[in-house]
Amino acid sequence: MSDIAIIHGKVVPITGPDIDNGTVLISDGKIVAVGTDITIPDNTTIIDARGQWVLPGLVEAHGHIGIQEEANGPAGNDTNEMTRPTTPGVRAIDAVNIEDEGFRDALAGGVTAAVIKPGSGNVIGGLSVALKTWGGRTIDEQVIAPEVSVKSALGENPKRVYGGKDKMPSTRLGVAFVLREAFVKAQNYRAKRDAAAMKDEPFDRDLDLEVLVRVLEGELVWDQHTHRHDDIVTAIRLAEEFGYRLVVNHGTEGGKIADVLAEKDIPVIFGPIITSRSKVELRDRSVRQFADMAAAGVRLAITTDHPVVPINLLITQGSMAVREGAPRQTVLEAMTINPARFLGLDDRIGSLEPGKDADVVVWSGDPLDVHQRVEHVVIDGDLVYTWNEDTHSAIIAERSERF
Numbered sequence: 528m529s530d531i532a533i534i535h536g537k538v539v540p541i542t543g544p545d546i547d548n549g550t551v552l553i554s555d556g557k558i559v560a561v562g563t564d565i566t567i568p569d570n571t572t573i574i575d576a577r578g579q580w581v582l583p584g585l586v587e588a589h590g591h592i593g594i595q596e597e598a599n600g601p602a603g604n605d606t607n608e609m610t611r612p613t614t615p616g617v618r619a620i621d622a623v624n625i626e627d628e629g630f631r632d633a634l635a636g637g638v639t640a641a642v643i644k645p646g647s648g649n650v651i652g653g654l655s656v657a658l659k660t661w662g663g664r665t666i667d668e669q670v671i672a673p674e675v676s677v678k679s680a681l682g683e684n685p686k687r688v689y690g691g692k693d694k695m696p697s698t699r700l701g702v703a704f705v706l707r708e709a710f711v712k713a714q715n716y717r718a719k720r721d722a723a724a725m726k727d728e729p730f731d732r733d734l735d736l737e738v739l740v741r742v743l744e745g746e747l748v749w750d751q752h753t754h755r756h757d758d759i760v761t762a763i764r765l766a767e768e769f770g771y772r773l774v775v776n777h778g779t780e781g782g783k784i785a786d787v788l789a790e791k792d793i794p795v796i797f798g799p800i801i802t803s804r805s806k807v808e809l810r811d812r813s814v815r816q817f818a819d820m821a822a823a824g825v826r827l828a829i830t831t832d833h834p835v836v837p838i839n840l841l842i843t844q845g846s847m848a849v850r851e852g853a854p855r856q857t858v859l860e861a862m863t864i865n866p867a868r869f870l871g872l873d874d875r876i877g878s879l880e881p882g883k884d885a886d887v888v889v890w891s892g893d894p895l896d897v898h899q900r901v902e903h904v905v906i907d908g909d910l911v912y913t914w915n916e917d918t919h920s921a922i923i924a925e926r927s928e929r930f
Contacts, residue, residue, distance in 0.1 A: 530554045531905060532567045533889060536576025540879040541583055541863045551581055553885040556908035561879050572910070574903055576889050582859075583879050584639025584886035584906065585841055588796045588866030589750070589776050590833035592630060592641050592660075593623035597834055603627070606646035608653065609688055612696060613709050615742075616734035617653035619643045620673050625658075625666050629838055631923060633660040634912040636839030637894065637901045639886040640671060640876050642866070644776075647680035647752040648688045650696065650705045654678075654738065655750065657872055659886070661904075661911045664926045675870045676748035676774070677738060679706065681758040683808045703761055710769045713739035742771045748870055749773050750796075754808040756780040763793060774869050776830070779809060782816030785823035794869045795820060796828040797861075799836040800844040818852040827857065828866040846895045855895060 531553040538549030540561055552560040552567065567573075596603030605622035608614045623643055633641065639660055645652035655678055657671040681702055690697030696705050716736040723730035741747045749771045751762040759775055766773035775781065778795035781788055788795060797817045804810055820827060829848065831841050845858045867877030875884045885908040892899040904912035911924040 529908075530568060530571040531574060531885070531908065531910065532565075532571045533574045533576050533581055533887060533903075533905075534567075536579050536581035536889065538562075538581045538879065539859070541859060542878040542880060549581065551879060551887055553887070553905065553908050556885055558879060558881055558883050558885050558887070560881060574889060574910075576902075578892075579902060580890040580893060580899075581879070582637070582888050582890065582894060583863050583877060583883075584888050584904070585637050585862045586828075586866040586872075586877055587633070587638050587641040587831060587833065587838055587841055588828040588869065589644055589798075589830040590641050590838060591646065592633065592643055592833050592838055593625055593627040593658075593666075594619055594643055595646070595834055596624055596627045597629055599627075607648035608645070609648045612649055612685060612689055612694070612705050613651040613735065614645075614649055614653050615651045615677055615709075615736075615738040617645065618656065618674065619645055619654060620656040620666065620670070623656065623658070623666050625663070625669060625926075629833055630660050632837055632839040634904050634923060635901060635921060636837075636841055637888040637890065637904065638838055638841055639888065639904065639906050640867075640872070641833075641838070642675060642870055644676070644678040644750060647678070647684045650680060650685045650702055651709060651739075652678035652680065654747075657870065659906050661924070662906050662909060662926070671872055671875060672870075674747065675872070676750045677742055678750045678752065678776075680752040681706075681761055682753060682755060683806055684752065699758070699761070703765065706765055707768075709739060710743065710765075712736060713743055714769075716740060717743065743769060745772055747772075750776050752776045754779045754812070756783040758808075759784060760787070763787070763791060766793075777832075778820075779812040779816060781825065782813075782819035783811075785820045785825055788820060789824040792826070794826045794828070794865070796830050796866065796869065798830040798844060799832040800829070800847055801836045801840060802832075814847050814851040817848050821848075821853045821857045826865060826869070827861045828869060829858070829861045842894050843897060846897050849895055858895065 644655040864877035867873040
């Protein structure tokens with residue numbers, strides 16, 4: 528790991544004003560300075576970004592990279608443990624293959640961090656993990672946080688899966704009941720656990736209920752898969768009933784109740800955008816819904832839901848949102864600092880600020896211009912990706928230990 532200075536670029540910190548002819552100075556894997564007139568130490572590796580744009584690495588807020596592998600069929604799909612409707616104790620970290628080709632695609636799209644979640648076949652799917660998209664020989668060397676949220680699903684997916692097995696839930700009211708029942712069990716479990724601790728008595732652990740108690744206590748975010756506006760309202764009702772931190776995932780009809788989401792300050796991870804109306808829930812899906820929520824003041828992120836949309840097209844979806852009327856600053860925040868904030872990772876990633884992880888991407892120009900490409904990617908202070916114009920191909924660093 529060497530010190531790096533990215534110089535002469537248009538620096539876009541996200542959380543502060545753009546800096547023309549700016550410098551980002553990196554040392555020991557961290558950003559140490561952002562601005563102009565920065566003294567560059569001797570023996571620093573220089574990346575000249577003259578005429579180029581410098582941004583923080585993009586953050587994929589909701590994807591299945593490495594857990595639903597590309598071109599590997601059922602053997603590489605570990606997204607859903609659909610043997611029972613609620614599996615909060617299973618962990619995505621135990622199933623991610625960092626050799627999935629999608630991680631290389633992430634670099635090509637300027638994505639340096641991804642929150643990988645179990646799928647949406649279950650009412651409660653399991654624990655998500657936040658990873659850097661490159662850098663280690665094992666997954667543990669790329670982990671930002673091993674457990675950041677619990678994935679849950681309302682609506683069509685669990686209805687289809689368990690209705691097809693003649694099991695509960697087969698209706699929306701059944702799905703809501705299963706969730707309510709699970710949280711009541713968690714409340715009872717917490718009371719019995721705490722009582723046993725007070726008496727210094729033994730207590731049998733339940734891995735599923737322990738996870739739900741952590742949700743109730745605010746330690747873990749509740750990531751609610753929901754598309755239709757009525758399901759979004761159900762998600763809000765349940766969150767208010769049990770007091771957990773709700774983040775709406777998908778929210779493709781959120782524009783219909785944008786004022787409600789804004790008033791209650793419910794974050795939305797929107798998308799995927801570049802997809803067909805593949806099921807009934809997506810009938811009213813449109814990019815305009817994102818723009819309407821932005822106009823109402825809803826805090827937003829954007830997802831590819833990789834591999835539904837390839838992860839390298841995250842920035843392309845941002846371009847589409849701008850085209851439909853969303854402010855460009857809102858869109859840039861939706862792919863950087865906002866997903867980091869929603870999931871409690873903003874102390875490390877999501878913007879160019881001193882003290883944060885040195886995850887920096889140099890673009891050939893404005894990244895929201897679809898003609899521009901990623902020139903360089905730095906993750907944790909290591910230059911891991913460089914575009915070679917002569918060969919029209921990328922040079923990707925070998926995986927190595929982070930420490």
